[in-house]
Amino acid sequence: MMAMRSKLVAGNWKMHGGMVQNQALLSAIVMGTAALRKADFAVCAPYPYLSQTQTLLRDTPIRWGAQNVSQYDKGAYTGEVSAAMLVDFGCRYVIAGHSERRALYGEDSHTVALKFKAAQAAGLIPILCVGETLDQREAAITEQVVAEQLDAIIESAGINALVQSVLAYEPVWAIGTGKTATPGQAQDVHAFIRDRVAAHNPEVAAGLKILYGGSVKASNAEELFAMPDIDGGLIGGASLVADEFIAICRAANN
Ligand code: 13P
Numbered sequence: 146m147m148a149m150r151s152k153l154v155a156g157n158w159k160m161h162g163g164m165v166q167n168q169a170l171l172s173a174i175v176m177g178t179a180a181l182r183k184a185d186f187a188v189c190a191p192y193p194y195l196s197q198t199q200t201l202l203r204d205t206p207i208r209w210g211a212q213n214v215s216q217y218d219k220g221a222y223t224g225e226v227s228a229a230m231l232v233d234f235g236c237r238y239v240i241a242g243h244s245e246r247r248a249l250y251g252e253d254s255h256t257v258a259l260k261f262k263a264a265q266a267a268g269l270i271p272i273l274c275v276g277e278t279l280d281q282r283e284a285a286i287t288e289q290v291v292a293e294q295l296d297a298i299i300e301s302a303g304i305n306a307l308v309q310s311v312l313a314y315e316p317v318w319a320i321g322t323g324k325t326a327t328p329g330q331a332q333d334v335h336a337f338i339r340d341r342v343a344a345h346n347p348e349v350a351a352g353l354k355i356l357y358g359g360s361v362k363a364s365n366a367e368e369l370f371a372m373p374d375i376d377g378g379l380i381g382g383a384s385l386v387a388d389e390f391i392a393i394c395r396a397a398n399n
């Protein structure tokens with residue numbers, strides 16, 4: 146039996162944007178997605194713009210979130226932002242374990258698991274990113290890498306914690322490269338992830354949204370979203386271009 150999962154398209158602006166551009170982008174997205182009722186949409190903005198994002202999106206169906214969160218509640222952690230602070234700005238989502246954070250800021254699976262739990266404890270929905278590098282794919286250890294990243298969360302937070310979360314499969318070699326995974330390549334890994342979760346709890350697996358991320362564009366979104374285990378997308382570059390992002394939202398809503 147096919148589980149009914151609604152689709153989610155989330156933009157990850159990364160370190161892009163500014164007050165003027167954000168205003169134009171968000172206004173366009175609000176208008177461009179107003180008629181789309183079936184799928185869910187969100188944007189993950191840089192911390193300083195969460196207030197602006199909240200102001201512009203609060204009366205719309207579009208949700209918002211952050212791109213990172215501290216694993217700690219409060220204290221002497223200069224430069225860090227807690228999950229409770231994100232809740233103060235109306236965030237629903239927060240990205241955890243993006244490959245850029247793992248690679249450039251030394252976040253290991255243990256730290257990612259702590260961030261995942263801190264987010265959930267505050268009532269946020271973590272978007273947990275997993276994915277292999279090109280070297281790892283070529284060494285045919287994609288499943289091993291993704292399994293390790295996923296298992297770290299399951300062991301630390303428990304299988305039921307996945308109910309209030311979203312997963313994102315983001316092959317590192319497809320991020321910002323224009324080199325999208327083929328729908329078949331992505332589907333294979335999505336199915337692997339769902340099977341691995343199902344081994345713990347089939348119901349949790351059936352309800353789990355697994356997004357694909359990595360060079361998703363208006364021109365390839367539809368074929369990716371047509372795959373049975375791809376439940377939407379986590380969009381980088383194309384989420385900064387209103388027409389592209391809206392077209393991707395439309396593809397998810399079909
Ligand atoms: P691109 O869509 O720019 O490849 O980025 C994907 C990504 O990292 C989303 O989190």
